Amino acid sequence: MANIPASRQQYILSRIQEEGTVNVNQLSEALDVSELTIRRDLDQLAKRGLVERTHGGASLRRNLPVEPDYLQKASEYPLEKNMIGQGVLDLVDDGDTLFINSGTTTLEAIRALVGSGKRLTIVTNNIDAAYVCRESETIRLVLAGGVYRARSHSVSGSLSSLIIEQIWANKAIIGVDGFSVQAGLTTPVLEEAETTRAMIKHTAGTVIVVATANKIGVVSNYKTVSLEDVDVLVTDEKGAELVNQMEISDDLSIVIAPMRRSE
């Protein structure tokens, strides 16, 4: 091997990739240069941000931008949402193109879809989806653009609709804040309502609404669509009970999310 800085540093990097850490005097012997030279090499690599300097050596720099921590804690009723996410799996087939709107319930659905290994195209206005899909080989993710809302980590508004209207999906997975016979589907943000409406409008197949029991019978501020436009409701057991007490069309089928052990 050529004994110049570049090739020494290349060797050090490969070594560090394999073993995680390296130490100065091992490298000094392996490369047959003084420890001082090794230290200088390590300092240069550290300056470039490629390794992390430690006493006596260096280690792999692990700054993998992982999912932000708030994403983990995020939600109320995590169990129910996870369940519902799993429940969606049976309704989705390999090759589907899906609209999915923003919200913690639908994010759980995306997580489940990513884990399923199905080959899907997901079109969403939920920015967090990017983190969830980051490592996936099977999901092609299309993000809608538009004005970013920090509250919901989503984009919405007319610019979003612009993109959505370029696409026809064969299924839509819609999370809501209110699900009611009289008021239909409702959300607390005007722009979200518009975006969700655009998604449903451009869905050629099944419109799937996901909602935990605490959303059933609730009315929020802005209406997206009425229940007639919904084909399937995925909910938990308690939610199913509540829905059965309501007077809804026979066209709407109810799917009760399966109880599963959470790991």
Place this chain on the structure above:
Amino acid sequence: MANIPASRQQYILSRIQEEGTVNVNQLSEALDVSELTIRRDLDQLAKRGLVERTHGGASLRRNLPVEPDYLQKASEYPLEKNMIGQGVLDLVDDGDTLFINSGTTTLEAIRALVGSGKRLTIVTNNIDAAYVCRESETIRLVLAGGVYRARSHSVSGSLSSLIIEQIWANKAIIGVDGFSVQAGLTTPVLEEAETTRAMIKHTAGTVIVVATANKIGVVSNYKTVSLEDVDVLVTDEKGAELVNQMEISDDLSIVIAPMRRSE
């Protein structure tokens, strides 16, 4: 083997492909020419962007022809990138609407802009911007939509252009992988090039390119625009030196990012 420059250089390239690095005096012996001649060969190859010149030899170009890995690239030369991000501040005024393309250097710029407290509208295809701007009261963030690319954590393609073309910005902050007189601005991804081009096209005011020294003189795979379309280059001291050696138009002004103590 014919002992002419062309065949020597071909041999050098094959050697460098195999071993990652080469050094001058080994090549000098192997090819039976003086070290000076080898140096000239290496310089020529470096000028064509095929290898990276180092002291004592040369090494494989890190970013070419393969697309740089986001995770690795994320952390290279963090100091310089931070500096350049700070350097951008003076060029941006309260009330501006900015196009900013994706990349770690421009993300640093966004970070700096968020911290500045200036009231701005930022339009970008960099998804990470959402996390950087999340807490900001002063930034209105518009995300371009489109197909998500995990490698660069950005969206790009024709859907992105669709949104960009709805907007006229008065400044654009553009990060590049290559900045060269002959080739102009270049990036390793076709879709990124398209998105960046759309941004520059829809900028009514100043087009600002940000680039650390290791991008100057480099040519990547896909051209976005030529240097004529660039108004300002923000770079570090080393980069400014390199640019001064190039033959560029007087219309391009150079801003050297201020050296500041890192805490």
Place this chain on the structure above:
DNA sequence: ATAAATACGTTCAAAAACAATCAGGAAGTA
């Protein structure tokens, strides 16, 4: 907590590699 061992930073001088310039020689052209 104290002492020994190890790793570190700084400075300096020698060695290696470099850039710039010049002159000789090969290949092609008038």
Place this chain on the structure above:
DNA sequence: TACTTCCTGATTGTTTTTGAACGTATTTAT
């Protein structure tokens, strides 16, 4: 032949890299 162009190698002075020495900081063992 005379001329041009390009490539090569030598020479010069400059820059970069390297290793030793020595004092300081950090870790480890007692």
